[in-house]
Amino acid sequence: SSKKETINIGFSQCLSDDEWRIVMNSEIFTEADLINDRDVNIIYRTAHGDNEVQIQQIKELMEQPIDLLIVSPNEAAPLTDIVSRVYKMGIPVIVVDRNINSSDFTSFIGGNNLDVGITAGTIALNMLSEKNKDSARILQITGLPGSSPAEQRFNGFLQSVRNNSSHGVDVLNADWHEETAYYKLDSLYRERTEGYDLIFAHNDEMAHAAYRVTRNFDMDAMIIGVDGLITERGGVPMILDNKIDATISYPTGGDIAVRTALNILDGREVDKYNYLNTFPVDSRNAETLYYEGIRLQNQKEKLRELIGRYDHLYLNVERKNVLIFVFSVF
Ligand code: FRU
Secondary structure, eight states: OTTSEEEEEEEEESOOSSHHHHHHHHHHHHHHHHOOSEEEEEEEEEOTTOHHHHHHHHHHHHTSOOSEEEEEOSSHHHHHHHHHHHHHTTOOEEEESSOOSSOOSSEEEEEOHHHHHHHHHHHHHHHHHHTTOSSOEEEEEEOOTTSHHHHHHHHHHHHHHHHHOOOEEEEEEOTTOHHHHHHHHHHHHHHOSSOOSEEEESSHHHHHHHHHHHHHTTOOOEEEOSBOOOSTTSHHHHHHTTSOSEEEEOOOOHHHHHHHHHHHHTTOOOOSEEEEOOEEEETTTHHHHHHHHHHHHHHHHHHHHHHHHHHHHHHHHHHHHHHHHHHHHO
């Protein structure tokens, strides 16, 4: 109703064209819709992976004005200054998934990416020892090096492999993108006489590229990705189709970001660091995860429909009140 207070939340997203970001965005918008006692207005901007564009968009959001900023920074170093400026102006800031290089924010929400890398390393070593490989060739396909998840996944993986084995680890940067990974890995394989035994890609998109290239060259490799979505092109269906061997489920945190935003605006204490649960997925749990995920999705759709009906009813009640009011005047 018109008496409801409006909250303006600026949401600066670094990318918009991959499934994982689409899931995050939809979680944010759904959660905002569910809030009933206030109108939560999400002012969304996406920078298409461009630091300068994202800086500009945050400046524009500040002029709206906004009550709070949710930001997933493209790269840490270039975005640190502007995010810190927003925070120092007294606007609460929630940083999601990718971090900045300072602690000038109210709350961070995301997976612990050092853990993600370490977990990937543990899975890799288990897989290699099952195949009795003692000097394996391993490749990491990294995300955008200036983004904090890429840096932390890289370090975690290297640390875990180096501390527990003597395998060599090569690196190929593909900036998080499937086609970049495909193109670069294809060129690499053209030069090599041997393939890799194991490839750890920093996300499932790039893991899919690794699957395509190793299949084309007929040089089978064990492949590990990150994200573990159940969407059509997600990591979980890829495990079920035997395209990749494992992934690490990495939640987007969109819904939690909105709930945290309301807690902050209501003056409640929130934790500075909120690490979301990440866990390994392979052929042993992929099917369960998939069907449970589908079941949850169906329930969500039903819930959406119910909300729709309720909104409809609510509108009618409002209209009826208006009509009664109009009639009572005449
Ligand atoms: C999507 C993505 C995910 C990855 C995350 C890291 O844009 O590349 O695949 O887990 O961003 O920030």
